[in-house]
Amino acid sequence: MMSNSAPGPHLNRRLFLKASAATGGGLVINLALGPNFSASASADFAPNAFIRIGRNGLVTLVMPQVEMGQGIYTAQAMLLAEELEVALDDVRLEHAPVNEELYSHPMFSRQMTGGSASIRAFWTPLREAGATARTLLIQAAAKAWNVDPAACRAEAGFVIDDSGKRRAYGELVDIAASLPAPSSETVKLKSPENFKLLGTAAKRLDTPGKVDGSLKYGIDAFPVGTKIAAIAISPVLGGKPKSVNEQTALAIKGVRQVVLTDSAVAVVADHTGAAKKGLKAAAVEWDDGPNAQVSSADIVQHLESESRKPGAIARSEGDVERALASASQPIDAVYQLPFLSHAAMEPMNCTVHVREDACELWVGTQNLSAAKTAAATITGLEPEKIIINNHIVGGGFGRRLEVDGIIHAVKVAMHVNGPVKVIWSREEDIQHGYYRPYYYDRMSGGIDEQGNPVAWIHRVSGSSIFSRIAPAAMANGVDPDGVEGAAHPPYKFPAIQVEFKQVEPQGVLTSWWRGVGPAHNVFVVESFIDELAAAANADPIEYRKRLLTDNPRALKVLELAAEKAEWGKPLAARQGRGVAVQFAFGTYLAMIADATVEGDGAVRITRIVTAVDCGLIVNPDTVAAQMEGGALYGLTAALYGAITLKDGRVEQSNFDNYLPLRIEEAPHVETHIVPSAEPPGGIGETATSAVFPAVANAIFSATGRRVRTLPVNSEELKKT
Structure with missing residues (x-):
């Protein structure tokens, strides 16, 4: 997903407040976030957060971010509840409607969720919203009692004065709504x-709601009169339907119509079973188009060739060529990481009702802005005529930043009278993704006689997501995501040069994947640091410590992880321990993995220890859960993940050949948090990035064999 490894935008900004009577009575807080929240100085937008407090005392937070399992509904509600002085159980949540003026993400200038940035962006605004409401309620009580507001305090949903009088928030909202906005000097945030x-x-x-089934995902939406559509998309990118047996499909009981679009065929029916049978009966034949001969071997060969050419300079400090020539031992390595699918549990789906005057969608998406634009473009309706009912998401990982699923659904719905739910099969989901790019990285470095690095050269070769999504973000040919985690590693080098070589794969769409740039760059950086340590005959932890003397936060997480993992404790034969350190998404993380490599080459990760400094913490349980989930998601990819192509087609199709980690394979994951007063960092993607090198370095520790190409090749490890 989109990422930004900076600690976050500067959050001291103007506060605009409007208090007004809510429909049915109550207090509405409209918090407008000032222009300093913009990710770029030229951006012109005003994102907003809304709070509603009813006469019953319940607080409603209209969530600007979507819940994808990362715990953001709870975390953002905690920010509000803390300053408002209410119990978390008294906060109710609503999905934000599509409205970029009110709900654009401050760091991305879009109404979207991604980049492990929900807390980083809304840490101050939501607290200010709660503190503003608290201030108004205190002023309302003081006015009713004719006392000085300084003699009153808020506590557990009540305002209490020094004499012990108390009034519940619900009793005060009408008075509070009539008061003028408090000045920013009056609104005080807690320390x-x-x-x-x-x-x-x-x-x-x-x-x-997840336990009792009352919480509805996009796939659960069933507006009155909904029909179901099964869809088949051209198996080769750029292909189109050539022939369809429409009459055979319509002969299936329950099938209502067959819809052909530019690149897909959909069968619309009364229920899922009929739609799937009808699609099979349609016996679609395809015109594969220009990408029919594309293979993984072709793509890798192209990358290998292009990676030998200079790339755009992302960072250059010192004379790397001269430093490299002075090295007592030069070291070179090539690392490769494959295309990866997101494989979310909830497959792509979207329910659409196209009417003459509006287009209404029911979907779970990370990118409401793009969804609205896409629907408006296809239907020809004005953007304000696009209604999106966003839902909780059953797995995003960046996949639902793309809106191709919505585009397909709207195109089908244009031919259907009434709402239609388009659901992708698992096979369609895996074989028609926007994949994590294939990366081919060349590393060159050198150490002096004491083993210290004297030069560091890193050339990243791969697809540029930003060149497609946000071309203006490309600076002198450098994709900022493509080099994140590479351009500014946590270590200090006398001479460093980092390059980005854009190489677009034929016949493959690429996009954000959980961890984004760091998920590939941290693997390369931390693997190569391990190679330098081995060349210097140094312990991997002690070697990193040498290079982190000017980075105390990174050093602290490394030391804590080493202590908790019992680094240095002897291990049995074919067991190893590997370490990785990173700074990404505003968070410092050290991870240590314990690996056992069996005689047949199978790798079993038995324990993962993480130490994390993510600044000020909202909910430590969420931090631990994200460390666990992120590590296991990344471990799945490290051991098994790879999307390959033959004859223009993705070869993987379901979980039998695009393997998820099985329960019995899941290691114990420990999380240790370093207390910190720094601004909050992101946690949703950090563990995913760190697990790749931690595992690879553990395998080297166990076998002496370097893993430079992922996923781990068990056949190769048999030879050790």
Whole structure:
């Protein structure tokens, strides 16, 4: 997904407040976030967060971010509840409607969720929203009692004065709504030492609904009269339907119509079974188009050739060529990482009702802005005529930043009278993704007689996501995501040069994948650091410590991880321990993995220890959960993940040949948090990035064989 490894935007900004009577009574807080929130100085936008407080005392937070399992509904509600002085159980949540003026993400200038940035972006705004509401309620009580507001305080949903009088928030909202906006000097945020809720382990607000089934995902949406469509998309990118047996499909009971679009065939029916049978009966034949001969071997050969050419300079400090020539031992390596599918549990789906005057969608998406634009473009309707009912997402990982699933659904719905739900099969989902790019990285370095690095050269070769998504973000040919985690590793080098070589694969679409640039660059950087340590005959932990003397936060997580993992404790034969350190998404992380390599080459990861400094913490349980989930997601890819092509077609189709990690393979994951007063960092993608090199370095420790190409090749490890 989109990423930004900076600690986050500067959050001191103008506060605009409007208090007004809500429909049915109550207080509405419209918090407008000032222009300093923009990710670029030239951007012109005003994202907003809304709070509703009813006469019953319940607080409604209209969520600007979508829940994808990362715990953001609970975390953002905690920010609000802390400053508002209410119990977390008293906060209710609503999905934000599509409205870029109100809900654009401050760092991305889009109404979207991604980049492990939900807390980084909304840490201050949501707290200010709560503090503003608290201030108004205190002023309302003081006015009713005719006392000085300084004699009143808020506590547990009540305003209490020095004499002991108390009034519930619900009794005060009408008075509060009539008051003028408090000045920014009047609205005081709590100091961290006074937090009651933030930093504590809170139960997730979305768990009960997931357990009892009341929480609805996009795939659960069923507007009245909904029909079901099964879809087949051209198996080769750029292909189109050549022939369709429409009459045979329509002969299936329950099938209502067959819809052909530019690149797909959909069978619309009364229920899923009929739609799938009808699609099979349609016996679609395809015109494969210009990409019919594309293979993985062709793509890799192209990358290998292009990677030998100079790339655009992302960072250059010192004379790397001269430093490399002075090295007592030069070291070169090539690393490769494959295309990866997101393989979310909830396959792509979208329900659409196209009417003459509007287009309404029911979907779970990370990118409401792009969804609205796509629907408006296809239907020809004005953007304000696009209605999107966003839902909780059953796995995003960046896949639902893309709106191709919505585009297909709207195109089908244009031919259907009434709402239609287009659901991709698992095979369509895996074989028609926007994949994590294939990366081919060349590393050159050297050490002096003491083993210290004297030069570091890193050339990243791969697809540029930004050149497609946001060309303006490309600076002198450098994709900022393509070099994130590479251009500024946590270590200090006397001479460093990092390049980006854009190489677009034929016949493959690429996009964000959980961890984005760091998920590939941290693997390369931390693997190559390990190679330098081995060349210097140094312990991998001690070697990293040498290079982190000017980076105390990175050093601290490394030391804590080493202590908790019992680094240095002897291991049995064919067992190894590997380490990785990273700074990404505003968070410092060290991870240590324990690996056992069996005689047949099978790799079993038995334990993962993480130490994380993510700044000020909202919910430590969420941090631990994201470390566990991210590590296991990344471990799946490290051991098994690879999308390959033959004759223009993706060869993998379901979980039998695009393997997920099995329960019995999951290691124990420990999380240790370094207390920090720094601004919050992101946690949703950090562990995914770190696990690749931690595992590869553990395999080297166990076998002496370097893993430079992922996924891990068990056949190669048999030879050790």
